[in-house]
Amino acid sequence: MKTLLKYTxxxxxxxxxxxxxxxxxxxxxxxxxxLANLTKFHEFANETHxxxxxxxxxxxxxxxxxxxxxxxxxxxxxxVKNAEVNWMPLMHMTMMNHSCPKSAVEKVTTTGTxxxxxxVFQMAQNATEYWDLKVNYTINxxxxxxxxxxxxxxxxxxxxxxxxxTDGTKYIVAYAEPHHPKVxxxxxxxxxxxxxxxxxxxxxxxxxxxxxxxxxxMGNHSSPNNVDATQVTAGGLYEGKLSLTMTGYWKINLQLLxxxxxxxxxxAITDTVLESSIFFELEF
Amino acid sequence: xxxxxxxxxxxxxFSYAQETKDSLVPKDLKEVIVIGKKTQIHEKQSxxxxxxxxxxxxxxxxxxxxxxxxxxxxxxxxxxxxRTLITIDGMRIFGACTDKMDPITSYVEVSNLSEATxxxxxxxxxxxSTIGGAIDLKRSQxxxxxxxxxxxxxxxxxxxxxxxxxxxxxxxxxxxxxVDTDVMFREADNYAAGNNREILYSQFRKLNFSGTAGFKxxxxxxxxxxxxxxxxxxVGYPALPMDVSLAEALITSLKYVVIPKSSLVKDWETKVYxxxxxxxxxxxxxxxxxxxxxxxxWSKTFGMYSKATAVKNRHHFLANFNAFYxxxxxxxxxxxxxxxxxxxxxxxxxDVRTLYTGLFAEDxxxxxxxxGLKLSVSAGSHTNDVASDFGLQxxxxxxxxxxxxxxxxxxSIAAHYNYHKTSWEYGFGLxxxxxxxxxxxxxxFYLFNSSDRFDYVGNPNLSNEKSIETHAFIGFKKExxxxxxxxxxxxxxxxxxxxxxxxLVPMTIGASGVKLYTALSYATIFNVDWNSEIALSNSLKWxxxxxxxxxKDSNGNALPLVNPLSYKTALTxxxxxxxxxxxxxxxxxxxxxxxxxxxxxxxxxxxxNANFGYKWVVSGSKLYTKIGVENILDAYYTTYSDWNKVPxxxxxxxxxxxxxx
Numbered sequence: 001m002k003t004l005l006k007y008t009x010x011x012x013x014x015x016x017x018x019x020x021x022x023x024x025x026x027x028x029x030x031x032x033x034x035l036a037n038l039t040k041f042h043e044f045a046n047e048t049h050x051x052x053x054x055x056x057x058x059x060x061x062x063x064x065x066x067x068x069x070x071x072x073x074x075x076x077x078x079x080v081k082n083a084e085v086n087w088m089p090l091m092h093m094t095m096m097n098h099s100c101p102k103s104a105v106e107k108v109t110t111t112g113t114x115x116x117x118x119x120v121f122q123m124a125q126n127a128t129e130y131w132d133l134k135v136n137y138t139i140n141x142x143x144x145x146x147x148x149x150x151x152x153x154x155x156x157x158x159x160x161x162x163x164x165x166t167d168g169t170k171y172i173v174a175y176a177e178p179h180h181p182k183v184x185x186x187x188x189x190x191x192x193x194x195x196x197x198x199x200x201x202x203x204x205x206x207x208x209x210x211x212x213x214x215x216x217x218m219g220n221h222s223s224p225n226n227v228d229a230t231q232v233t234a235g236g237l238y239e240g241k242l243s244l245t246m247t248g249y250w251k252i253n254l255q256l257l258x259x260x261x262x263x264x265x266x267x268a269i270t271d272t273v274l275e276s277s278i279f280f281e282l283e284f
Numbered sequence: 285x286x287x288x289x290x291x292x293x294x295x296x297x298f299s300y301a302q303e304t305k306d307s308l309v310p311k312d313l314k315e316v317i318v319i320g321k322k323t324q325i326h327e328k329q330s331x332x333x334x335x336x337x338x339x340x341x342x343x344x345x346x347x348x349x350x351x352x353x354x355x356x357x358x359x360x361x362x363x364x365x366x367r368t369l370i371t372i373d374g375m376r377i378f379g380a381c382t383d384k385m386d387p388i389t390s391y392v393e394v395s396n397l398s399e400a401t402x403x404x405x406x407x408x409x410x411x412x413s414t415i416g417g418a419i420d421l422k423r424s425q426x427x428x429x430x431x432x433x434x435x436x437x438x439x440x441x442x443x444x445x446x447x448x449x450x451x452x453x454x455x456x457x458x459x460x461x462x463v464d465t466d467v468m469f470r471e472a473d474n475y476a477a478g479n480n481r482e483i484l485y486s487q488f489r490k491l492n493f494s495g496t497a498g499f500k501x502x503x504x505x506x507x508x509x510x511x512x513x514x515x516x517x518x519v520g521y522p523a524l525p526m527d528v529s530l531a532e533a534l535i536t537s538l539k540y541v542v543i544p545k546s547s548l549v550k551d552w553e554t555k556v557y558x559x560x561x562x563x564x565x566x567x568x569x570x571x572x573x574x575x576x577x578x579x580x581x582w583s584k585t586f587g588m589y590s591k592a593t594a595v596k597n598r599h600h601f602l603a604n605f606n607a608f609y610x611x612x613x614x615x616x617x618x619x620x621x622x623x624x625x626x627x628x629x630x631x632x633x634x635d636v637r638t639l640y641t642g643l644f645a646e647d648x649x650x651x652x653x654x655x656g657l658k659l660s661v662s663a664g665s666h667t668n669d670v671a672s673d674f675g676l677q678x679x680x681x682x683x684x685x686x687x688x689x690x691x692x693x694x695x696s697i698a699a700h701y702n703y704h705k706t707s708w709e710y711g712f713g714l715x716x717x718x719x720x721x722x723x724x725x726x727x728x729f730y731l732f733n734s735s736d737r738f739d740y741v742g743n744p745n746l747s748n749e750k751s752i753e754t755h756a757f758i759g760f761k762k763e764x765x766x767x768x769x770x771x772x773x774x775x776x777x778x779x780x781x782x783x784x785x786x787x788l789v790p791m792t793i794g795a796s797g798v799k800l801y802t803a804l805s806y807a808t809i810f811n812v813d814w815n816s817e818i819a820l821s822n823s824l825k826w827x828x829x830x831x832x833x834x835x836k837d838s839n840g841n842a843l844p845l846v847n848p849l850s851y852k853t854a855l856t857x858x859x860x861x862x863x864x865x866x867x868x869x870x871x872x873x874x875x876x877x878x879x880x881x882x883x884x885x886x887x888x889x890x891x892x893n894a895n896f897g898y899k900w901v902v903s904g905s906k907l908y909t910k911i912g913v914e915n916i917l918d919a920y921y922t923t924y925s926d927w928n929k930v931p932x933x934x935x936x937x938x939x940x941x942x943x944x945x
Contacts, residue, residue, distance in 0.1 A: 249620065
């Protein structure tokens with residue numbers, strides 16, 4: 001009892017000390033907290049502002065990427081807190097240009113400087129084809145824009161599938177989370193989008209992503225108690241449960257079902273069908 | 285005065301041995317297998333330098349599951365090590381192998397031990413909870429006396445697997461100290477089954493060292509430190525898909541004994557102990573494995589007991605407080621054929637910590653010179669804790685609500701009545717006991733059973749297994765003849781066994797499916813054995829023994845690993861300087877077998893063995909020679925307890941030499 005009291009007291013003291021320091025110093029500390037677990041991987045400027053891009057990995061790669069950005073006023077060096085931001089990633093192919101699935105860009109906290117969203121690069125860059133990112137933002141009614149070429153290398157494991165379903169629609173299914181899978185029941189997050197046209201890739205609502213994790217190096221065995229990914233809210237990502245019974249290389253075989261339960265793509269795994277035509281890969 | 289107390293001290297030590305001779309005290313349903321004195325491994329045994337496993341196999345109450353030539357797993361009353369209690373001088377030790385390749389009997393050597401006491405059912409619950417019974421392996425015990433050095437050299441050779449045995453012991457005793465040390469080394473190649481068929485991967489090599497030092501301070505207090513170090517390397521398991529590169533044990537203890545000067549308490553013994561076991565399976569010597577894997581396991585146990593005996597009027601009391609803390613960890617790392625892929629790793633035992641504390645009390649109530657009643661009760665608390673987060677989360681894949689910790693209370697109660705008059709003797713008893721699931725049964729993760737070819741997954745939600753037992757015996761003894769028939773019956777409710785889950789996909793390549801440990805509503809096991817000895821002359825004896833067991837689950841299916849009718853008969857000729865014996869052992873065909881549990885039937889077999897011993901005495905030194913032939917007819921055979929029907933050894937000639945200075 002006495003120790004408990006002591007701990008509570010010291011925690012209280014520690015907390016008040018932290019609050020006190022935070023209030024007395026300049027605004028750089030909360031900014032530092034905002035950037036915890038984030039690494040800046042690119043920075044580009046127009047005449048008035050510099051855009052800083054951040055991610056957990058400190059880079060981008062083919063597939064689903066959570067991207068954060070900050071806008072720095074070149075004149076004052078302060079970070080802009082009241083901008084309205086949107087973005088447009090664009091793939092420059094030899095014959096055409098196209099975009100990819102992406103979210104809106106939102107403020108992370110109202111008082112902070114960080115804006116965040118996701119971009120799903122369904123293909124990687126190569127020697128002649130590249131991605132660029134155009135960031136449009138409005139500050140106090142004035143519109144600005146900045147564009148830069150970004151580096152999107154191929155992922156080592158397959159994290160995104162692009163395919164045409166049996167309904168003739170072109171879909172993109174991507175793996176979002178967890179970043180660090182464990183030997184446990186993992187809460188997994190996937191995304192499902194369709195290609196409306198070359199520039200618009202809206203979220204698909206009400207579908208199901210069936211999952212069947214397998215280890216091809218170990219007799220293609222599976223794991224129990226997986227839960228197929230479904231959407232929690234319309235317009236959002238798909239959540240499911242993925243059981244991984246050991247470390248190593250796992251192939252997460254997928255089937256995409258529409259709201260009626262019709263399989264649009266992917267095969268069930270049997271003794272003769274060892275993998276589905278759509279899958280993710282995990283290795284840890 | 286000093287001498288009297290010394291005598292008292294010694295009588296305290298040997299009170300167990302005397303128990304059976306004291307007709308006033310009710311007899312246990314127990315069997316004592318004499319292994320030998322430290323310096324003089326017992327001459328009456330058919331093979332003086334046999335392994336512990338072979339010694340146990342000679343007894344009528346123990347059967348052994350054999351996975352090769354080494355480390356056999358004892359069965360008591362047709363029950364394997366989850367349901368029984370095996371201790372070394374009261375110490376709890378737990379094997380570190382998930383596949384039962386290292387029963388604790390494999391970590392000791394004949395030279396360490398004087399006897400093995402086998403008790404049936406609840407008679408064996410002194411050192412912890414049990415269902416089937418208990419084996420206590422007793423260490424050799426020197427005694428204080430006049431100053432004396434004692435040297436011995438043991439050596440042996442067996443032709444079949446070219447087993448070479450060499451060992452020695454050096455002992456010293458005087459009136460306040462004793463020191464015993466011994467070392468033994470065995471090395472064997474592959475053995476050959478009948479008709480000279482070589483059994484690959486049946487080799488082994490084992491080194492064992494043991495030391496005991498006793499110090500008497502005051503006249504009635506003793507302190508004894510003891511250590512056993514055992515290391516087996518390159519052990520083949522022909523019945524299993526992999527071998528063992530290392531099985532290493534360090535077993536230490538410190539014992540304190542007081543012979544109180546009161547008339548009530550006769551002796552009081554307290555021991556603290558620690559043992560650590562490392563076990564490494566190895567598949568690198570096998571020519572083709574679907575995937576190479578490492579499977580090491582570790583088991584560490586700290587424990588203590590404090591045991592006292594007291595006598596008041598017609599009551600002989602025994603109380604034992606005992607506690608242990610065990611850590612069991614086992615891992616599996618699989619190496620993919622593509623070397624660029626990450627290793628596949630899992631905990632097969634997720635760092636399970638078991639804490640047990642229990643109290644056992646017994647009263648041997650002597651009614652009169654003919655009859656008595658023995659009552660015993662025990663209660664204990666048993667807590668399992670999964671210390672590894674990785675391991676806990678792995679098991680939560682199967683049991684999402686599984687808590688980290690589980691505590692159980694284990695109780696037992698037993699009563700045994702004994703009557704003895706002139707040539708006749710009979711006794712009967714009742715008992716109730718409980719046990720907690722073993723680490724594999726509760727927390728095992730994808731443990732492959734190569735017999736039924738299923739992957740087993742533990743179940744942390746299992747109830748305690750509960751057993752109601754009854755036993756009875758009747759015996760007759762005259763000068764030239766003695767005969768005894770005894771039987772036991774167990775009804776075990778919430779009987780723990782693996783049952784297939786058709787939804788689950790096995791992990792092991794080639795496995796037939798996954799079994800989860802579940803509880804059957806009950807199972808019954810019945811054993812009956814008959815032993816007789818007839819003295820045909822002063823030096824010629826004829827022994828006959830029969831054993832039969834029946835095991836059935838609540839669905840009427842036969843249980844696996846249950847003895848069919850087995851028989852043993854021997855003619856023994858003994859003179860002062862030499863002895864000779866011829867023996868026939870066999871089983872009838874196993875017609876009731878656990879087909880539901882993946883067991884297939886076993887044919888009958890019969891073996892003929894013979895041995896001859898001679899003792900040379902030259903100016904105080906003794907050389908004891910034992911020569912024998914096992915399986916004289918070179919039968920090619922397998923028994924119901926041979927894992928995956930691996931055939932047993934064919935004709936084997938052995939020579940054992942014990943030289944005593």
